[in-house]
Amino acid sequence: MTANIHNAVFVKSAATSGGLIHDGLPQIVFAGRSNVGKSSVINCLLGRKNFARVGQTPGKTVHINYFLIDGAAYFVDLPGYGYAKVSKSERARWSKLMDTYFTGAGRIALGVLIVDARHKPTGDDVIMAQWFKSSRCRLVVAANKADKVKSSEKESKLAIIRETLDLEDGTGLIPFSAVKGHNREALLAETLSAVEQASRGGIAGAGEGAHDDADIQESRLVGADGGTHLGDTGPDLHHVP
Numbered sequence: 001m002t003a004n005i006h007n008a009v010f011v012k013s014a015a016t017s018g019g020l021i022h023d024g025l026p027q028i029v030f031a032g033r034s035n036v037g038k039s040s041v042i043n044c045l046l047g048r049k050n051f052a053r054v055g056q057t058p059g060k061t062v063h064i065n066y067f068l069i070d071g072a073a074y075f076v077d078l079p080g081y082g083y084a085k086v087s088k089s090e091r092a093r094w095s096k097l098m099d100t101y102f103t104g105a106g107r108i109a110l111g112v113l114i115v116d117a118r119h120k121p122t123g124d125d126v127i128m129a130q131w132f133k134s135s136r137c138r139l140v141v142a143a144n145k146a147d148k149v150k151s152s153e154k155e156s157k158l159a160i161i162r163e164t165l166d167l168e169d170g171t172g173l174i175p176f177s178a179v180k181g182h183n184r185e186a187l188l189a190e191t192l193s194a195v196e197q198a199s200r201g202g203i204a205g206a207g208e209g210a211h212d213d214a215d216i217q218e219s220r221l222v223g224a225d226g227g228t229h230l231g232d233t234g235p236d237l238h239h240v241p
């Protein structure tokens with residue numbers, strides 16, 4: 001049975017690791033830089049306006065927001081990373097939250113990494129892609145704001161994104177526009193198929209306990225305070241060699 005995408009309800013906003021949901025339902029996780037359009041992509045997929053909140057100001061989504069889709073799966077809107085104007089304590093809070101989310105929380109049925117179609121992915125994007133790969137979940141990359149890229153430049157921009165993120169041949173890279181709805185059907189199909197697969201009990205090696213600890217250790221991030229964190233949302237990320 002395909003989940004009804006129009007039956008979506010906001011469930012909760014988690015500000016601390018204690019608030020994370022681990023109820024066994026599959027989770028579709030949307031990650032990306034601050035202001036890249038994560039909330040807009042969710043709204044676009046759900047066919048709703050301003051359901052997940054969208055802001056002109058980067059850093060609008062500062063908590064992990066959960067939306068329940070037809071009682072069958074969650075869409076998870078992660079706080080954006082890479083926004084400079086964030087206090088150190090706030091950054092540390094985000095880091096801890098993301099670290100807990102990726103290392104132990106929930107069944108990630110599909111990671112949707114959203115990057116900017118116009119630009120080469122940042123170092124933080126590369127690290128986030130590594131984290132999804134380490135989680136062994138299905139991954140799809142949406143190159144959002146494709147409406148701002150000239151058609152003559154689309155292919156070369158996509159090639160740069162694929163190369164920089166070192167995507168496997170089988171990993172989907174979808175040029176997307178949350179504003180125009182461009183390729184909404186393609187991303188939706190990927191999402192619904194991941195939900196179906198997860199509901200049948202096969203999350204393609206992902207989910208709790210399926211992380212490859214060695215891989216994760218390799219790509220662990222450190223925050224500004226030097227502690228080991230995943231997904232420090234600020235600009236002071238370093239890849240631990």
Ligand SMILES: Nc1nc2c(ncn2[C@@H]2O[C@H](COP(=O)(O)OP(=O)(O)OP(=O)(O)O)[C@@H](O)[C@H]2O)c(=O)[nH]1
Pocket residue numbers: 032033034035036037038039040041053054055056057058059060061062079080081144145146147148176177178179180
């Ligand atoms: N042109 C264009 N603008 C977009 C697109 N998607 C989002 N935007 C704009 O980009 C800005 C940020 O969008 P959000 O959806 O709030 O981005 P976000 O990634 O959720 O941001 P944070 O919650 O701060 O991490 C808004 O002004 C959107 O209208 C798109 O496909 N094309």
Ligand SMILES: [Mg+2]
Pocket residue numbers: 038039040053054055060061077
């Ligand atoms: Mg947002």
